[in-house]
Amino acid sequence: LGRAEYLRYKDPAQPIGARVDDLLARMTLAEKIGQMTQIERENATAGVLSKYFIGSVLSGGGSVPSPQASAQAWVSMVNAMQKDALSTRLGIPMIYGIDAVHGHGNVYKATIFPHNVGLGATRDPELVRRIGEATALEVRATGIPYVFAPCIAVCRDPRWGRCYESYSEDPKVVQNMTTIISGLQGDAPSGFDGRPYVGGSKKVAACAKHYVGDGGTFTGINEGNTIIDERGLMKIHMPAYFNSIIRGVSTIMVSYNSWNGNKMHGNHFLITDFLKNKLKFRGFVISDWQGIDRITTPEHLNYSYSIEAGIGAGIDMIMVPFAYTEFIDGLTTKVKNNIIPMSRIDDAVYRILRVKFTMGLFENPYADPSLAGELGKQEHRELAREAVRKSLVLLKNGKSAYTPLLPLPKKVAKILVAGSNADNLGNQCGGWTITWQGLTGNNNTTGTTILSAIKSTVDPSTQVVFSENPDSATLSDKYDYAIVVVGEPPYAETFGDNLNLTIPAPGPSVIQNVCKSIKCVVVLVSGRPLVVEPHIGAIDAFVAAWLPGTEGQGVADVLFGDYGFSGKLARTWFKSVDQLPMNVGDKHYDPLFPFGFGLTTEAKK
Numbered sequence: 001l002g003r004a005e006y007l008r009y010k011d012p013a014q015p016i017g018a019r020v021d022d023l024l025a026r027m028t029l030a031e032k033i034g035q036m037t038q039i040e041r042e043n044a045t046a047g048v049l050s051k052y053f054i055g056s057v058l059s060g061g062g063s064v065p066s067p068q069a070s071a072q073a074w075v076s077m078v079n080a081m082q083k084d085a086l087s088t089r090l091g092i093p094m095i096y097g098i099d100a101v102h103g104h105g106n107v108y109k110a111t112i113f114p115h116n117v118g119l120g121a122t123r124d125p126e127l128v129r130r131i132g133e134a135t136a137l138e139v140r141a142t143g144i145p146y147v148f149a150p151c152i153a154v155c156r157d158p159r160w161g162r163c164y165e166s167y168s169e170d171p172k173v174v175q176n177m178t179t180i181i182s183g184l185q186g187d188a189p190s191g192f193d194g195r196p197y198v199g200g201s202k203k204v205a206a207c208a209k210h211y212v213g214d215g216g217t218f219t220g221i222n223e224g225n226t227i228i229d230e231r232g233l234m235k236i237h238m239p240a241y242f243n244s245i246i247r248g249v250s251t252i253m254v255s256y257n258s259w260n261g262n263k264m265h266g267n268h269f270l271i272t273d274f275l276k277n278k279l280k281f282r283g284f285v286i287s288d289w290q291g292i293d294r295i296t297t298p299e300h301l302n303y304s305y306s307i308e309a310g311i312g313a314g315i316d317m318i319m320v321p322f323a324y325t326e327f328i329d330g331l332t333t334k335v336k337n338n339i340i341p342m343s344r345i346d347d348a349v350y351r352i353l354r355v356k357f358t359m360g361l362f363e364n365p366y367a368d369p370s371l372a373g374e375l376g377k378q379e380h381r382e383l384a385r386e387a388v389r390k391s392l393v394l395l396k397n398g399k400s401a402y403t404p405l406l407p408l409p410k411k412v413a414k415i416l417v418a419g420s421n422a423d424n425l426g427n428q429c430g431g432w433t434i435t436w437q438g439l440t441g442n443n444n445t446t447g448t449t450i451l452s453a454i455k456s457t458v459d460p461s462t463q464v465v466f467s468e469n470p471d472s473a474t475l476s477d478k479y480d481y482a483i484v485v486v487g488e489p490p491y492a493e494t495f496g497d498n499l500n501l502t503i504p505a506p507g508p509s510v511i512q513n514v515c516k517s518i519k520c521v522v523v524l525v526s527g528r529p530l531v532v533e534p535h536i537g538a539i540d541a542f543v544a545a546w547l548p549g550t551e552g553q554g555v556a557d558v559l560f561g562d563y564g565f566s567g568k569l570a571r572t573w574f575k576s577v578d579q580l581p582m583n584v585g586d587k588h589y590d591p592l593f594p595f596g597f598g599l600t601t602e603a604k605k
């Protein structure tokens with residue numbers, strides 16, 4: 001029998017660089033460009049991956065194999081795609097990516113952690129690292145090795161629809177929370193000088209996004225224009241990328257926004273000169289969804305130009321995600337006509353292969369079925385509950401310092417719970433949950449609403465009356481106190497852009513109606529600070545709960561004193577939207593509640 005030809009790139013004993021060099025030298029242009037192409041899962045039908053040598057597949061927001069798909073169904077889907085990819089001449093495994101920005105959001109019964117706006121308020125980087133570890137396990141339970149997380153945006157204007165994806169307006173808080181990358185990927189060995197690192201098949205490749213300045217657009221317009229000089233960009237929006245690279249982040253996603261009128265997806269200086277050559281980032285740079293299409297207005301106006309500008313700027317992998325033949329043909333033409341040099345293609349493919357080799361994808365291309373039980377595991381839910389507790393910020397406690405309302409007594413005669421967000425799991429999870437935009441209501445995934453948490457925490461003898469929008473008959477009853485849980489419905493991206501930031505109706509009237517006659521604590525479930533100045537006088541106690549996710553028990557734990565309040569504002573709480581943008585350190589700083597503010601309480605013995 002002839003000895004099978006020794007293929008150096010297939011030998012795990014070989015150094016990573018040698019394996020990449022060997023494989024790259026064997027690849028045709030079509031195989032190289034295929035590696036640079038990421039397509040949406042709905043396009044990855046039988047034979048497509050092998051026919052076009054596709055290197056990556058993704059789930060866009062809400063893209064699932066079937067409604068309420070099990071971990072096993074996800075594993076079957078990903079493994080089938082992998083089998084197709086491995087059937088190619090060189091057998092290069094594809095890498096499947098998904099947004100797991102607050103736990104494995106697309107997936108039914110996954111643990112949904114607080115969105116980043118709440119995690120910033122915890123000021124607890126080690127907690128956030130543990131969230132990364134748990135998220136990696138839940139993502140691997142579904143056979144997926146790559147997440148488009150964390151978002152390290154520094155949101156400078158809460159009118160931005162994605163502000164809740166940002167840990168803070170303060171770059172230092174965002175830098176501290178890059179511990180999530182080490183949780184997701186594992187700890188890069190010291191002196192790793194910014195090479196991509198993923199520590200085995202219980203870890204996932206991460207993606208620091210969106211590079212750069214996504215949180216700094218004019219009036220918070222999503223995908224808008226970040227108008228700031230280079231010094232300001234480097235001081236506010238860049239620092240967390242330094243930390244991410246030191247932590248060995250495997251990929252970086254380019255942002256839709258422009259910087260001083262120039263689209264980031266076409267910015268050679270920031271992507272190649274700065275990120276790759278100065279910061280020595282050695283993972284791969286991925287575009288956002290149709291990110292190169294949106295270089296032009298209207299989008300896709302001149303896709304040939306978009307390809308040239310995006311690849312020329314230094315983007316390595318294109319999240320196409322649908323028109324993949326147009327992308328492949330377009331890039332092939334550019335290379336054959338010497339408009340894009342082969343050296344640019346080789347740089348891109350080198351980086352992509354380095355990540356795939358480093359994370360062991362060649363040795364372990366298929367899912368580990370033993371991890372299925374990690375999805376929604378009780379231990380992870382307890383971690384999420386701890387995160388909820390630590391994310392709550394107590395902004396007012398009693399109409400005077402001598403009459404604190406919190407912690408609430410568990411044993412009283414009767415309490416009223418009111419508001420749109422008291423009994424609504426979808427609202428407390430927010431966007432990027434089950435679907436891209438998120439879903440209001442209690443029928444979309446499993447978890448604990450704030451109302452059910454209250455009911456299970458109070459003494460069994462305490463009567464709990466719930467009414468979303470209580471009428472005068474309900475309000476005429478006698479209550480020891482009321483808990484009013486109001487706030488925003490779920491949203492994502494541009495659909496969340498909002499210039500007035502008022503509490504959605506009927507929240508303000510519920511606050512007024514309840515609080516004028518009953519001692520009340522208002523719990524605001526929202527992706528950002530909202531207009532509360534007109535109501536604050538009528539409110540006895542006020543808690544910012546942000547978007548806590550599935551583990552609403554964490555809210556009751558603190559309201560009733562099983563744990564103390566410890567959260568600190570990671571965002572300035574404005575008085576009026578006319579003041580915006582207004583951030584800590586600004587010359588004119590006149591907030592309702594300043595950055596860093598948060599009252600504390602002691603846990604009841």
Ligand SMILES: O=[N+]([O-])c1ccc(O[C@@H]2O[C@@H](CO)[C@H](O)[C@H](S[C@@H]3O[C@H](CO)[C@@H](O)[C@H](O)[C@H]3O)[C@@H]2O)cc1
Nearest residue numbers: 058059060061062099148209210253288289436493
């Ligand atoms: O019907 N419309 O009006 C509509 C509008 C815009 C759409 O565009 C698309 O919608 C979403 C759902 O398909 C996609 O996820 C992206 S968003 C992008 O997706 C990446 C992958 O999920 C994330 O990592 C990034 O962080 C995020 O910025 C895009 O905006 C789709 C439909």
